[in-house]
Amino acid sequence: MTDNTPVTEDELHAFVDGELPQDRRAAVEAWLAGHPEDAALVAAWRTQKEMIRARYGAVAEEPMPERLKLDRLTRNGRRWKSIAAAAAIGAFLIGGIAGWMAHGASAAAPQPADLFIEQALNAHRLYINEVRHPIEVRANEDHLLPWLSRRIGTPLRAPDLSQFGLSLLGGRLLPCVSGNAAALFMYETGTGERFTLYVSRLKEPQSSLRYSDGGSFAAVRWVEGEIGYALSGPADKTRLKTLARAAYEQMENRPAPSSGRSSSEQVLSKGKS
Amino acid sequence: MTSFRQDIETNVPALRRYARALARNADTADDLVQETLVRALRSEHLFHGGDMRSWLFTILTNLNRNRLRSLARRPNLVPLTDHDAPDASGPEAGGRDIERALALLVEEQRTALLLVVLEGLSYREVAEVQSVPIGTVMSRLARARAQIKAYLDGERPALRRIK
Numbered sequence: 303m304t305d306n307t308p309v310t311e312d313e314l315h316a317f318v319d320g321e322l323p324q325d326r327r328a329a330v331e332a333w334l335a336g337h338p339e340d341a342a343l344v345a346a347w348r349t350q351k352e353m354i355r356a357r358y359g360a361v362a363e364e365p366m367p368e369r370l371k372l373d374r375l376t377r378n379g380r381r382w383k384s385i386a387a388a389a390a391i392g393a394f395l396i397g398g399i400a401g402w403m404a405h406g407a408s409a410a411a412p413q414p415a416d417l418f419i420e421q422a423l424n425a426h427r428l429y430i431n432e433v434r435h436p437i438e439v440r441a442n443e444d445h446l447l448p449w450l451s452r453r454i455g456t457p458l459r460a461p462d463l464s465q466f467g468l469s470l471l472g473g474r475l476l477p478c479v480s481g482n483a484a485a486l487f488m489y490e491t492g493t494g495e496r497f498t499l500y501v502s503r504l505k506e507p508q509s510s511l512r513y514s515d516g517g518s519f520a521a522v523r524w525v526e527g528e529i530g531y532a533l534s535g536p537a538d539k540t541r542l543k544t545l546a547r548a549a550y551e552q553m554e555n556r557p558a559p560s561s562g563r564s565s566s567e568q569v570l571s572k573g574k575s
Numbered sequence: 576m577t578s579f580r581q582d583i584e585t586n587v588p589a590l591r592r593y594a595r596a597l598a599r600n601a602d603t604a605d606d607l608v609q610e611t612l613v614r615a616l617r618s619e620h621l622f623h624g625g626d627m628r629s630w631l632f633t634i635l636t637n638l639n640r641n642r643l644r645s646l647a648r649r650p651n652l653v654p655l656t657d658h659d660a661p662d663a664s665g666p667e668a669g670g671r672d673i674e675r676a677l678a679l680l681v682e683e684q685r686t687a688l689l690l691v692v693l694e695g696l697s698y699r700e701v702a703e704v705q706s707v708p709i710g711t712v713m714s715r716l717a718r719a720r721a722q723i724k725a726y727l728d729g730e731r732p733a734l735r736r737i738k
Binding site: 311315316319321343347353354355356357359361362363364366367369370372375376431433490492493494518536537 | 580583584587588589591592595596605608609612613614615616617618621630633634637641644645670672673674677688689691692693697698713716717720723724727
């Protein structure tokens with residue numbers, strides 16, 4: 303039995319794409335027999351489909367390049383770790399040289415805030431590509447925040463960015479400028495995009511959100527109570543600023559370390575470890 | 576564990592095909608596929624046994640959108656004109672024509688059309704990949720097809736409608 307209600311353009315598309323319900327197929331076919339313009343449209347769409355398939359279909363049969371073989375990609379993952387280690391050593395050396403140069407020529411010394419953002423972006427770049435060890439301590443381990451708070455010397459919390467689809471993977475401890483320790487929190491979206499929040503002591507005046515572009519990655523930094531924060535991720539200014547603002551507001555509204563801790567908030571009170 | 580990898584592996588040829596049609600340039604396309612695979616491999620914990628193919632297409636689609644955004648910030652690197660008229664004849668003519676016609680589409684229309692006609696995803700799957708309602712997928716598809724038809728019928732890129 304056929305339904306004879308008039309055919310819509312959506313149905314014509316669905317007809318071409320095999321998405322039309324069985325009970326409307328006969329109606330569409332009858333419609334096309336009586337409406338040559340629509341029939342021509344359908345024919346044109348089918349030709350487009352054939353052209354696209356003819357042009358690109360064979361790509362799937364091409365020999366697989368080495369760099370797309372999974373074994374090779376996981377091997378590279380392991381090699382990355384040694385590159386990361388080498389780069390970390392390089393960062394120490396550069397930091398050392400910068401410090402030494404600053405000693406002699408204070409005029410040319412890089413600003414702590416610039417060094418801070420550079421360290422944050424370096425850390426972001428190094429660790430987001432880690433397959434096996436992007437973090438040292440997982441988010442669900444109780445000692446993550448006490449440990450990092452103790453090393454940074456201030457009660458830390460990892461902002462909850464789940465409303466933006468970001469879940470906290472965990473964190474790690476890193477060196478920062480002038481011998482300070484830094485905490486790196488890593489977040490991930492459902493499609494594997496990674497964002498990091500880098501936190502360290504920074505003797506700089508309070509500052510609002512500032513965007514720094516580092517090529518394919520960018521960071522938004524701010525300073526609050528001599529603690530510097532840098533949120534890094536894919537270079538998308540609007541998105542990073544939105545995330546940074548949310549993180550900033552959560553930090554600002556944090557309850558005093560000893561006050562009540564709600565279970566939904568990842569707040570830390572000193573001494574719990 | 577092994578089957579997660581195998582599931583990824585069986586999708587690589589389709590990912591390459593889709594990426595090639597999206598990016599046109601073979602190296603750029605394989606870069607996109609490689610980055611997709613790297614992300615998928617490190618994100619096993621994020622994959623909760625849904626449809627592997629849709630998940631991989633989603634990752635690649637997002638990467639491509641980010642790529643186009645960062646290109647847009649450096650407009651000098653993008654060949655803005657592809658001003659040749661459709662080819663009149665020759666064995667390659669059809670392939671080049673469709674390639675240019677696709678290049679004129681806005682990214683989300685090209686993505687929707689390729690996922691449907693080249694990769695055979697259902698409207699529902701495309702809606703998931705693009706995180707939009709099915710109705711939006713359908714209107715993207717309709718606009719893509721109308722624009723390609725206009726191009727192939729001999730209208731020039733100057734007539735591209737920007738909404």
